Amino acid sequence: MKLFGVFISALMVFWTSSVCGALRAPHNVTIQTLNMNYVLKWAWDPEQAPKGNVTFTTQYMAKFKKKKPKSRQDWRSVCDSSPDYSCDFSSAELHYLGMWLLRVRSQIGSDVSPWVILDFCPDRDAVIGPPSSVNITPVDGLLQVDILDPRSYTNGSMRELLPNMYYFIQYWKRGSLMQPNNVTSANNVVILPELENWTWYCVRVKSVDDYYKKISDFSPTYCTQTDGQTPYWQIFLIFLFSLVLSFGAILLLFRYVSEVVKVIRSTFYSTVPRPALIQGFLSDMPRLLYADPETEICFDRVDLLTPEPEAIKVDEIILEVHLPPETSQQSDRTHSRHSSGDSGVYSNEGSRQNDLGDGKMDKLVKKIARVNELDEGVQDMRV
Structure with missing residues (x-):
């Protein structure tokens, strides 16, 4: 028994030394998503590999293939021997409703670490983004909000993947401390009701899908002024200003015209008598010109x-x-x-x-x- 105990102790020491000397795998592996953009990220301590430069390899496979033997599993590489601590899986075009396995490992020369595997379902795990565009237009004293759907990696509409998606619209009077008003709509064109004429309002929108409780961040805030019937006092001021401007223009024009008339009169109808030769030439000029x-x-x-x-x-x-x-x-x-x-x-x-x-x-x-x-x-x- 004593010899058996010594053998077990020696085996444990050997195993511990071999494990401690093996290359460690990346840790804190997460996936960052937005619509159909997927980026796998991980952490790595450079002190874990002081003897060389470490690289990383990432792969993916459909989850249902995991039940097959290892020889028949179809793992596809996305980033192979990359020095970065992240890898973009968007180009892999993972189906939004599929179940996928993502994995990553570290490597120094011929030494490799164990794989770190992550289970990923885009429909469940991917974050939905805010509308890709929001445009606000004044219409008859109200505001019309035109919303463009979030875009996928292929520049398609996310509504094709999330047919029950709708929008949460929040608006308020600019500079007001009152509680903002909220409107929900699945339409891409929404008219905001009960607004005051010639008043500035601010609007922001976010996307919502209730199946997996997906709620996006708010879009940027857009502010614009409503229109409406022009007040009578503004019409009077505009008319008065136009009248003063026209009167000033007429006076200025009359002044310049009178100066021009004086110059012409002093040139052709001078009070100083002209020599008889010049006067006769001027009087006979029309007949000589048109003869x-x-x-x-x-x-x-x-x-x-x-x-x-x-x-x-x-x-x-x-x-x-x-x-x-x-x-x-x-x-x-x-x-x-x-x-x-x-x-x-x-x-x-x-x-x-x-x-x-x-x-x-x-x-x-x-x-x-x-x-x-x-x-x-x-x-x-x-x-």
Whole structure:
């Protein structure tokens, strides 16, 4: 018996030393979830492996396969020899209603630790998230809340996996110390009732599923102002402001217009007398600008400029007859100049009589004599 006791003691020491010298497994293994995002996390003390760098391997398998022999168990690796203390299982696309086994172990070279296995059911264990989007719009003095469902890993709606999910909506008047109002609805569009016009309200929403008592965190808080009929005093103030603004704009416009009119008047209607040459040019400018360059201009009055009036003789004056524009079709008629010794008449194929008689010729001579008494004039003018 004594020898048997010694043998047992030696065996216990050997077993204890071998166990104490083995690589330890990760501890505090948990899974962090949100909708269909799953991250396996664990803790590790670096002092447990002072002789080398430790790595970790994680695997998963459907729970019903555990009843099969170990040789037929289908474990699939997600993170293989990773130095991180976590592993994301979202890419594994674990079915939301399935039962799964997750496991992790540590490794240094050829030394490995035992597996740490975790039982996981997403429908039971996964946390539901708040709405992915909340939009608030004023409508006829009320607030319309548009809610977008939480999204899965594949960007699908969580309502497809949780058909009984609904929303808990909390709203209150901004800055008020009163108890907030609560509304529950399974719809994605909700109208908040009994609100005051032109008042700021704050709203936040969270998702709820009663089957496993899942309640998400609140969404961010959104604040907006309700609308409604505009008060009469605001309408009066807006009208008064518009009236004052319009009156000021008219005064400003009148001031600038009057200045422009003064500048134009001082430029074109100056009180300072202009030289005769400039005044005559300005008065004749419209007729010169709009006259047809191919037609002749006839003047009612022609002033004759002669430096020595007494030296002008009747027989030295050359008369020129201009045809009016309407008779331009008679282009075959020729013009000729005649001296004082000629009869002063036009001939048309030798068949016409003298158009200018002796009496008319006397009157013309008298008029020419009168012209000799003027100090100014022109002898011949063509435009």
